[in-house]
Each structure stands twice: as C-alpha cells, then as structure tokens.
Amino acid sequence: MTHKTMKRHFGFLVIGALCTLPGAFGQNHAVDFKPGAPFSDGYVAGNTLYVAGQQGPDAPGKFGDISQQTTKAIAAIQKVVEKAGFQMSDITSVTVYITDLNDVPKMNDVYKKLMPDPKPARATVQVAGLIGGAKIEISAIAVKRQARQ
DSSP: OOHHHHHHHHHHHHHHHHHHHHHHTTOOEEEEEOTTOSSEEEEEETTEEEEEEEOOEEETTEEOOHHHHHHHHHHHHHHHHHHTTOOGGGEEEEEEEESOGGGHHHHHHHHHHHSOSSOOEEEEEEOSOOGGGOSEEEEEEEEOOSSOO
16 A cells, blocks of 8 residues: 555545544433433434424323413423523424314414524424323424534
C-alpha cells in the first residue's frame, strides 16, 4: 500500500469514527421510562426527540372538556421536551388524535395559543377512541437546533 493510499484509508477511518461518536457517548436514551411500562414518554435519538402520545386527564380516568384536555396534553409534551433538554420551538412535527372532529375548532384555539411560532407541521386524525376515554392525544417530534441565539 502506498503512502497516499494509506492516508486516504486513514481519512475514511477518521470520518467514520467521528460519525459514530454521538452514539458511542450515549446520546440515545429514553425519557421518563417507568420499569414495567410498555413505553417511554419520549426517546432521544441523536438530536431528535420522539414524544409519545400525551393525554390530558385531571386524574386517572377523569377528563375535562376538549380545551382542558388540549391544554394538559400540550403541558405534558412540554414537560417531556424540557426534561430531554429540548425546547418547544424545537418541535417540527405534531400528530393530533381526536375522537370528535367537532372539537377541532376549540382544540385549535388552545393549540394556537400554546404552540410557539412558527407552528410545526401537523396532522390531525379522527380516531374511534382513545385509552381511558380521552378526547385527544398528541404526539410530537422535535429536532434540536445546533446553535441557539
């Protein structure tokens, strides 16, 4: 092997090693996982956070109206986002699961007030039902910005 070929192979090795460093230092981790639970509230993979669907109960099995549930679901998302070291403005995508499309205008009123601008991409899907009798569940994906200003 020539010196030039060795330098090129070494360069590829260095680049490959640098690309794998984030995973080697444990950037991938669960957020608020409770042993025995079937899921984590969030999962960080590199600079991306996946927030599991969050609902807004007042107490186990006790839900308020759609405005209250939306407020509490977004507050639950904010808790996961901040615990993971992200900001609400890092959210890039949201999926809203709602049982009654007639509730969308009231949900939108709350959503517009609580989600920072610019609003993330969003899908809103009507579902037949949600666990515990909730009217709404919201999941999110956040990507951490490289430089904060």
